[in-house]
Amino acid sequence: MSLGADSGARSLSAETGTPPPRTPIRRTPLRVWGLVGAVGLVACVWGFYAWDGAQTTAVLGGTVRAATLLVLGAMCGMIGERSGIVNIGIEGQFLMSAFVAFTVASMSGSLFLGVVAGVSTGLAMGWMLAAMAVGLRTDQIIAGTVLNIAALGLTSFFYDRGRSLGQLKYQPIELGSLADLPVLGTALFNRPPLTYLALVLVVVLHVLLLRSVWGMRTTAIGEHPGAAATVGIDVIRLRYLNVTLAGGLAGLGGAYLALEAVGTFTRAMSGGRGFLALAVMIFGRRTPLGAYAAALFFGFTTALQNQFQLNDTFDIPAQFVGMLPFVVTIIVVAAAGLFGRMRDPAALGQPYEVR
Numbered sequence: 001m002s003l004g005a006d007s008g009a010r011s012l013s014a015e016t017g018t019p020p021p022r023t024p025i026r027r028t029p030l031r032v033w034g035l036v037g038a039v040g041l042v043a044c045v046w047g048f049y050a051w052d053g054a055q056t057t058a059v060l061g062g063t064v065r066a067a068t069l070l071v072l073g074a075m076c077g078m079i080g081e082r083s084g085i086v087n088i089g090i091e092g093q094f095l096m097s098a099f100v101a102f103t104v105a106s107m108s109g110s111l112f113l114g115v116v117a118g119v120s121t122g123l124a125m126g127w128m129l130a131a132m133a134v135g136l137r138t139d140q141i142i143a144g145t146v147l148n149i150a151a152l153g154l155t156s157f158f159y160d161r162g163r164s165l166g167q168l169k170y171q172p173i174e175l176g177s178l179a180d181l182p183v184l185g186t187a188l189f190n191r192p193p194l195t196y197l198a199l200v201l202v203v204v205l206h207v208l209l210l211r212s213v214w215g216m217r218t219t220a221i222g223e224h225p226g227a228a229a230t231v232g233i234d235v236i237r238l239r240y241l242n243v244t245l246a247g248g249l250a251g252l253g254g255a256y257l258a259l260e261a262v263g264t265f266t267r268a269m270s271g272g273r274g275f276l277a278l279a280v281m282i283f284g285r286r287t288p289l290g291a292y293a294a295a296l297f298f299g300f301t302t303a304l305q306n307q308f309q310l311n312d313t314f315d316i317p318a319q320f321v322g323m324l325p326f327v328v329t330i331i332v333v334a335a336a337g338l339f340g341r342m343r344d345p346a347a348l349g350q351p352y353e354v355r
Contacts, residue, residue: 062303089147091274097254122251169263229303
């Protein structure tokens with residue numbers, strides 16, 4: 001708007017008593033900033049690979065390893081929030097599922113049975129969250145906190161320090177010539193089976209959430225459950241189903257943590273990753289592909305701080321270096337609101353009562 005036009009608008013507003021029109025503030029879309037950051041990150045990775053290929057490969061492998069757990073937790077929280085249910089109990093679901101998966105695998109000698117037990121535990125905890133948040137209409141934050149406290153207490157009480165897996169954890173599987181590609185070959189195409197399964201689930205869930213009837217109904221009950229009910233959608237039943245199934249994804253994450261990423265179980269081994277997964281979900285704009293991109297970013301910070309500690313890069317206490325992923329989480333999530341709008345589902349956190 002020109003200066004003359006702006007003065008005319010202001011004088012007209014003064015005569016009519018209406019406030020002058022505001023010039024809208026144009027914000028750069030978040031996807032543009034994400035693209036710029038991705039290009040810059042790729043350029044840095046190529047530069048470091050040319051300088052020290054071995055360490056760069058190790059950092060990239062650690063990035064994918066950390067991102068796998070985060071994206072599984074993010075997808076768990078994503079399904080719940082798109083259904084209108086806040087799930088801060090992902091940390092407890094990770095921890096309890098990891099404990100059960102490790103215990104069953106060590107007793108049976110079968111990693112597969114351990115994974116099944118971990119996923120089943122996640123499903124059970126998802127159902128308990130649904131029973132509290134949907135059935136009893138308990139405050140959803142309190143319901144998730146109950147899961148976290150219960151998981152920490154039970155796993156600490158039954159933890160057996162002398163128990164071991166008794167076999168190797170899941171080992172990498174090479175995908176033919178793809179594993180020989182420079183830079184990304186080892187990081188993406190020479191991974192254990194649960195990592196491949198997580199990647200497949202990211203793609204499948206993205207298609208289901210954005211392109212299927214189930215996905216549209218899930219969005220509907222998270223945005224306006226009353227309107228969804230008027231067209232024949234059983235809101236209570238679908239919320240129960242979604243939160244329970246989402247727990248299975250967290251259960252897979254716990255099994256991954258114990259049987260593939262670490263190969264053992266220790267007290268509180270989830271280490272706050274359930275809360276990081278929520279940040280990944282928010283930064284990924286509640287879409288599976290977006291969440292995986294965000295998980296790779298946060299996984300990169302985790303792998304970087306691990307490499308810093310291994311190489312003694314900084315002459316400071318290790319605890320300060322270990323803060324890096326969480327500090328980056330706070331900065332990125334806070335800055336995301338400045339560079340792009342992120343809106344919660346309209347009915348998020350609101351209990352629904354059949355009338």
